[in-house]
Amino acid sequence: MISLYLGAIEAGGTKFVCAVGGENGEVYERVTFATKNPSETMEEVVQFFKSHKLKAIGIGSFGPVDLDRTSPTYGYITSTPKLNWSNFPFVEEIKKHFNVPIGFDTDVNAAALGELLWGAAKGETGCIYMTVGTGIGVGAVIEGELLHGLSHPEMGHILIRRHPDDPFAGSCPFHQDCLEGLASGPAIEKRWGKKGAELADRPEVWELEAFYLAQAVANYILILSPRKVILGGGVMKQPQLLPLVRQKVVHLLNGYVQHEAILHRIDEYIVSPGLGDNAGICGALALAKRAMEQ
Amino acid sequence: MISLYLGAIEAGGTKFVCAVGGENGEVYERVTFATKNPSETMEEVVQFFKSHKLKAIGIGSFGPVDLDRTSPTYGYITSTPKLNWSNFPFVEEIKKHFNVPIGFDTDVNAAALGELLWGAAKGETGCIYMTVGTGIGVGAVIEGELLHGLSHPEMGHILIRRHPDDPFAGSCPFHQDCLEGLASGPAIEKRWGKKGAELADRPEVWELEAFYLAQAVANYILILSPRKVILGGGVMKQPQLLPLVRQKVVHLLNGYVQHEAILHRIDEYIVSPGLGDNAGICGALALAKRAMEQ
Numbered sequence: 001m002i003s004l005y006l007g008a009i010e011a012g013g014t015k016f017v018c019a020v021g022g023e024n025g026e027v028y029e030r031v032t033f034a035t036k037n038p039s040e041t042m043e044e045v046v047q048f049f050k051s052h053k054l055k056a057i058g059i060g061s062f063g064p065v066d067l068d069r070t071s072p073t074y075g076y077i078t079s080t081p082k083l084n085w086s087n088f089p090f091v092e093e094i095k096k097h098f099n100v101p102i103g104f105d106t107d108v109n110a111a112a113l114g115e116l117l118w119g120a121a122k123g124e125t126g127c128i129y130m131t132v133g134t135g136i137g138v139g140a141v142i143e144g145e146l147l148h149g150l151s152h153p154e155m156g157h158i159l160i161r162r163h164p165d166d167p168f169a170g171s172c173p174f175h176q177d178c179l180e181g182l183a184s185g186p187a188i189e190k191r192w193g194k195k196g197a198e199l200a201d202r203p204e205v206w207e208l209e210a211f212y213l214a215q216a217v218a219n220y221i222l223i224l225s226p227r228k229v230i231l232g233g234g235v236m237k238q239p240q241l242l243p244l245v246r247q248k249v250v251h252l253l254n255g256y257v258q259h260e261a262i263l264h265r266i267d268e269y270i271v272s273p274g275l276g277d278n279a280g281i282c283g284a285l286a287l288a289k290r291a292m293e294q
Numbered sequence: 295m296i297s298l299y300l301g302a303i304e305a306g307g308t309k310f311v312c313a314v315g316g317e318n319g320e321v322y323e324r325v326t327f328a329t330k331n332p333s334e335t336m337e338e339v340v341q342f343f344k345s346h347k348l349k350a351i352g353i354g355s356f357g358p359v360d361l362d363r364t365s366p367t368y369g370y371i372t373s374t375p376k377l378n379w380s381n382f383p384f385v386e387e388i389k390k391h392f393n394v395p396i397g398f399d400t401d402v403n404a405a406a407l408g409e410l411l412w413g414a415a416k417g418e419t420g421c422i423y424m425t426v427g428t429g430i431g432v433g434a435v436i437e438g439e440l441l442h443g444l445s446h447p448e449m450g451h452i453l454i455r456r457h458p459d460d461p462f463a464g465s466c467p468f469h470q471d472c473l474e475g476l477a478s479g480p481a482i483e484k485r486w487g488k489k490g491a492e493l494a495d496r497p498e499v500w501e502l503e504a505f506y507l508a509q510a511v512a513n514y515i516l517i518l519s520p521r522k523v524i525l526g527g528g529v530m531k532q533p534q535l536l537p538l539v540r541q542k543v544v545h546l547l548n549g550y551v552q553h554e555a556i557l558h559r560i561d562e563y564i565v566s567p568g569l570g571d572n573a574g575i576c577g578a579l580a581l582a583k584r585a586m587e588q
């Protein structure tokens with residue numbers, strides 16, 4: 001109980017990961033539990049952290065969340081369809097038990113910051129982190145700052161071009177055939193009738209997936225000019241996918257963005273997470289570190 | 295010659311505008327001349343500013359430009375196809391004659407900053423400024439900072455969905471049917487056989503134009519979460535266009551971005567430039583002001 005740790009919460013819709021760690025991204029101890037209703041879940045969170053002396057806590061949360069510090073609902077999970085979590089005052093609840101600086105952001109912004117500090121974008125001043133899993137989400141750090149604005153970005157839902165031979169209608173309840181509706185893990189499963197992991201030997205599956213992901217990445221590059229593009233999440237576990245995405249991004253940009261990272265070093269520019277599956281929890285640790293420093 | 299002014303250069307591929315002005319965006323004097331080769335053009339720039347005592351100069355330039363302060367070619371116009379302007383050391387040339395702080399950025403980033411300081415986004419901490427003219431360009435200020443990264447964004451060239459009934463192949467030499475290739479002023483002219491200004495009474499022209507612009511704006515909103523969206527440039531002079539874009543953006547987002555600016559105040563969220571045709575030159579003035587303050 002003498003040394004001071006950082007606390008980290010990776011709050012997902014299906015599971016929570018909590019960890020205590022240090023200022024270099026080390027994770028000393030962690031627990032994972034299913035996401036139940038807020039009071040039960042907070043109880044478990046508090047139990048876990050209680051035995052540690054913490055100097056700050058970082059929360060990377062599923063969303064949408066309110067990140068506007070001037071808003072009366074700052075630190076809330078807002079309009080989620082997830083039962084009982086709508087309008088949950090996440091930061092307030094944690095503050096009740098731990099009176100330390102709290103960093104709060106989206107899960108993907110957290111992961112982007114973690115990758116920047118200790119992962120694939122180490123040494124850079126910015127990056128984007130895209131997860132292609134149950135949903136598609138993207139976080140961004142731009143010249144050292146986490147990307148916020150009117151609210152937080154929702155880059156997983158951009159419109160992209162449908163492939164002319166793709167009969168799948170798309171699975172997004174809001175936009176049907178937006179990026180997430182066409183290219184998330186569940187979209188792959190609905191289109192092909194099998195889970196992604198069971199489609200490894202079907203090249204057409206990954207050609208089409210790369211067709212969609214590359215369009216999104218090309219648009220992110222044209223709009224944000226990120227210093228590094230990191231692609232993670234369950235779907236990216238298919239090792240053939242990343243090279244296909246790189247190749248198609250280069251083809252789509254067609255020499256327009258005259259930067260050697262894109263023209264000559266695409267393999268170092270569009271990469272896998274340096275922290276692997278720890279991007280999320282290390283990201284929350286990074287938020288704690290930032291909260292403490294600010 | 296006693297009071298100190300700010301100098302502003304709006305450097306376009308066809309014309310240069312130079313102005314002297316003040317710290318509240320006032321323009322005291324201005325000249326416009328055709329863009330010739332760099333040495334003749336710089337001569338005219340220097341002549342104009344010579345008679346004023348300047349404390350800083352701002353340059354909003356056509357691109358691509360190098361904005362990386364650590365780069366040996368910082369302040370250059372880089373790989374432009376425009377004759378003789380490729381690898382032109384713009385900042386260096388101006389510094390030779392005026393040893394004052396120089397602000398340098400893209401024309402559209404400048405315009406975004408001008409609109410933020412003195413125009414339609416006054417009081418906000420960020421905005422995007424899109425010009426739909428001979429080309430399509432977008433500048434952005436995010437939480438007070440001009441958007442840079444690996445290089446500067448090139449948002450005019452994002453991929454969007456073609457309208458199924460649009461037979462026009464697109465006019466972008468790099469991407470053919472990217473946004474600029476489908477929706478710039480010249481694209482309109484090539485598709486319909488007449489200049490935009492002569493197509494005012496053809497509703498189908500503006501429906502299609504809004505179809506493309508709204509997709510782009512929706513993607514910018516999802517990716518950047520701007521606090522204000524400002525649409526300028528020659529094509530936006532069609533007064534029927536802005537309401538159509540607003541309506542289609544709301545329709546495309548379909549309630550996903552739960553912010554009252556989009557749900558209830560779209561007319562104040564997607565707007566015309568507050569500075570009108572002065573956005574560019576006032577933007578350069580804003581860059582001068584920033585350079586002086588930093």
Ligand SMILES: Nc1ncnc2c1ncn2[C@@H]1O[C@H](COP(=O)(O)OP(=O)(O)O)[C@@H](O)[C@H]1O
Binds near residue numbers: 134186189197234
């Ligand atoms: N090896 C794999 N190949 C293809 N898809 C996979 C693989 N592993 C997981 N997935 C898909 O990724 C999705 C889960 O993504 P994941 O990032 O693990 O979780 P979540 O997004 O829920 O945090 C599921 O749709 C699953 O089918």
Ligand SMILES: Nc1ncnc2c1ncn2[C@@H]1O[C@H](COP(=O)(O)OP(=O)(O)O)[C@@H](O)[C@H]1O
Binds near residue numbers: 306425429489528
């Ligand atoms: N009133 C108008 N209606 C429609 N299009 C217009 C109008 N005025 C100009 N344009 C188009 O806008 C383009 C010029 O854009 P502008 O912003 O004025 O210049 P630039 O982009 O070269 O700086 C041309 O293609 C022109 O046809």
Ligand SMILES: [Zn+2]
Binds near residue numbers: 173175
């Ligand atoms: Zn969607």
Ligand SMILES: [Zn+2]
Binds near residue numbers: 470472473475
């Ligand atoms: Zn293009």
